Amino acid sequence: MKSTILNTASSYLLPILLLFSIFILLRGHYHPGGGFVGGLIASIAFVLHSFTHGTDDTLKLLRIHPGVLIPVGLGLAVLSMFAPVLIGDPVMTGLWFDEPFPVIGLIGSALFFDIGVYIVVVGVVLTILFTISQYSE
Amino acid sequence: MLFAVLAGFIVSILYIPFGRFLKGKLAGLAALLPISLFAYFVSFIPAVSDGQRVTFHQPWVPSLGINFDFHLDGLSLLFSLLITGIGSLVFLYAAPYLRGHRYLDRFYAYLSLFMAAMLGVVLADNVLLLFIFWELTSISSFFLIGFNNDNAASRKSSLIALGVTGGGGFLLMAGLVLMGHLSGSYSIQAMVETNEYLKNHVLYGLILLLVFAGAFTKSAQFPFHFWLPGAMKAPTPISAYLHSATMVKAGVYLLARLYPVLGGTDYWTYPLIIIGGITMLYSAFHSIFRTDLKGILAYSTISALGILVFLIGIGTPQSLLAASVFILVHALYKASLFLITGVIDHETGTRDITQLAGLRKVLFPLAIAGLLAALSSAGLPFTFGFIGKDLVYEATLHTDGVMPIILTALAVVTNIFLLYAGLLAGLKPFTGQLPDRYQRIHLPSLLMWAPPLLLALLGIAFGAFPAIADASLLNPAASAMINKPIDTPLKIWHGFNLVLLLSGLTLALGAFLYLMRKPSASGLDWIERFNNLSPKHVISQLTHYVRHFAIRYTRTLHNGLLRVYLLRIVVFATLLLAFRLFAGGNIYLLPGYLTPLSVYEIAVVCILIAAIYLTVTSSSRLTVVVATSVIGYGMCLLFVFYSAPDLAMTQFTIDTLTVVLFVLVLFRLPPFLNFANRGARIRDWVVAATFGAIITLIGIQVLNQSFDDAVSKFYGDNAYILAKGKNVVNVILVDFRGMDTLFEIVVLSIAAIGVFSLLKLKLKASEKE
DSSP, X not given: OOOHHHHHHHHHHHHHHHHHHHHHHHHTTTSSOOHHHHHHHXXXXXXXXXXXXXXXXXXXXXXXXXXXXXXXHHHHHHHHXXXXXXXTOXXXXXXXXXXXXXXXXXXXXXXXXXXXXXXHHHHHHHHHHHHHHHHHO | OHHHHHHHHHHHHHHHHHGGGGSSGGGGGGGHHHHHHHHHHHTTHHHHXXXXXXXXXXXXXGGGTEEEEEEEOHHHHHHHHHHHHHHXXXXXXXXXXXXXXXXXXXXXXXXXXXXXXXXXHHHBOBHHHHHHHHHHHHHHHHHHHTOSTTOXXXXXXXXXXXXXHHHHHHXXXXXHHHHHHHHTOOBHHHHHHTHHHHHHSTTHHXXXXXXXXXXXXXXXXXXXXXXHHHGGGSOHHHHHIIIIISTTHHHHHHHHHHHHHHOSSHHHHHHHHHHHHXXXXXXXXXXXXXXBHHHHHHHHHHHHHHHHHHHHHHOOHHHHHHHHHHHHXXXXXXXXXXHHXXXXXXXXXXXXXXXXXXXXXXXXXXXXXXXXXXXXXXXXXXXXXHHHHHHHHHHXXXXXXXXXXXXXXXXXXXXXXXXXXXXXXXXXXXXXXXXXXXXXXXXXXXHHHHHHHHHHHHHHHHHHXXXXXXXXXXXXXXXXXXXXXXOOOOOSOOOSSHHHHHHHHHHHHHHHHHHHOOOOHHHHHHHHGGGGGSHHHHHXXXXXXXXXXXXXXXXXXXXXXXXXXXXXXHHHHHHHHHHHHHHSSOOOSSOSOOOOOOHHHHHHHHHHHHHHHHHHHOOOHHHHHHHHHHHHHHHHHHHHHTTOHHHHHHHHHHHHHHHHHHHHHHTTSOOOOOOOOHHHHHHHHHHHHHHHHHHHHHHHHHHHSOOOOHHHHHHHHHHHHHHOOSOHHHHIIIIITHHHHHHHHHHHHHHHHHHHHHHHHHHHHHHHO
């Protein structure tokens, strides 16, 4: 797309939107947000970048194919589900650190599950959109 | 014990990254896994023979009653030792057998997976856990049978095997769930306690039917036996492992394991005796017409499985002891014969019994192994087979009424055929004149001839000194089946009695048959003529018809026109909803309770209506896309007004991405044309209006129902206490209903993989043009 304003803006918007998506992801347990929405926002950030710079540039920026993110995210989600088994609790028991961490807050297995969801969503959306857009070109 | 079961799974996963380093000379190292597991299980022998039971408990999904419950008693131990012991030999044997094979690492990964699944089956105490492992054996044996995946016949037989065993597994699951539901516990040991209740329940017959279906398909009982000869397409080490000690014995194991829960009634005894009897006779008879060594072994295996089912059906302490002895006897000689066949095939390139002769001159140690295994299978005195056969006759003779005569006659005839088959496989290739073309054959590596020899020697050792195995292994196994201790020492010599006479008769007639009858292709032709009547033929015809029906069905209902699909779905949903609505009692036309409208809501609704009008009437695709996205954003605003911020955020981002997706796809579409004629348009209007009206009516009905807030109140109250989250929506997603979320992201991933592979496939095809 030939628009100087959008072109310039998207370069700055990409990191800002990514930060925002992580913010949304982390606050999800206490305020509106979560892994799913966070992942969608992160995908939008990359999609916006690909609109102005072309899909190939965005893929170069990503360095890895977004499809790789899918097994990574699924693996993280499954691991966080099975982690309680290691200390003898049933699957999907919520495990939490006692003390909140600075900035992030309480960290528990549910957070890692949410991060897994986030990664899967980014991987899925970008795989679908980039595959189709490359096909369209 | 959990680790012992899971070790095979872990190893098979490790083969993915590290397997390629183990393809060369180090391939034999794979055997370390079964050998160490074998040692581990051997260490339990003293405890188990004292009558102790080793149990292990680890909660998995306690809310559904699925736990990692393992239970090691005599029966489990016997099977575990067979699985790991013969497994060790097969692992060792396969290294030279498949040396240089492209997929040797894959082979060991599948084999480890399969072994672990088998161990899980025989050790699990929880029936649902048992079922999971049961299915894993079906799936991993599918990989093993279809290991030569460039061979169409091999692929087909693995599919048949998976179809038959998987279908049976499906029924078995229903049976196990029913059992667990009725007895109130999924633990087999707990079910043993409440077995009287199960046996007197109305559904007892159904449970038996379902369990039998699972066991019969897995253990290749008539009329489901046909997958087993087909499975001989696998490399011989796999056949040896699957058909001597593991896969096909799983069904027998299941029957033996559930005997104390379900067994002992007429409904249990007669079907097993009849099916087992038919199977053992039918396939023993078939085995003598085969000319392919593996074919002979396949049919005699089915026959042996029939004998086992038959013995468990009789269900006296003697017959159960006979069954546990025969399991061991058969595993030893059959594995040995399979491995010998593998060497013969490997060295001469043929398994045709009419071609092979005189191999003792070049493969001497194997000739000894073959002879010993054949003798054990023939049941000559001082072999383990002799004791096994005696016990079988002993068991059939000690039944009630007229049964002894019929059952013993059945057993004798079967054993005569089996004896002939055993001699054919173990003796025939090694006797006679060595043809010139085989003069230059030399003995393969130690790892290939030592395992069959060892197994055959064990058969003799147990036969000559039965005390080694009886008190330590076989009596505990039988006592686990009848759930009370038995102590019947195995004897080599019973004195001159009827059993000995029958044994002698079997030997004499079998030997006579062997001397008189020469295997020939004409015999095979003769038996092939009855093929049209065989269950295999009937079922393949059936699949043929099912496939034709499926093609017709697909062509009618899935014709590829999206508008037709959409129309059908909407019409169907409308009919269903309308039926439910009008059959459900009073219909309210006005909501009972209304909040006053605000200016914002009116504005949003007006925007929505305008956007909808534009969507339906516009002839530009881009306009339609923009208009639908306006509808989506309008919905977001409504969500915001009604305080559902999470929903609004998600809807907003999804809508954005949908627009992007649409725009990307729009480029590829042909110019917009309106095909619909007047009639079609009117039809679409009617359908759309009816659907909208129904949905509206349902919405109003929902508002009139009294709202039960128990669920939402639970989530609201407990979100912070149980899951430390203040955002209830998110807590539900990642904690309370986390399993659902997991499945949703799995579905998403499948969708992405689908899009990716479809479009990439297309790219390559267009590149070729």
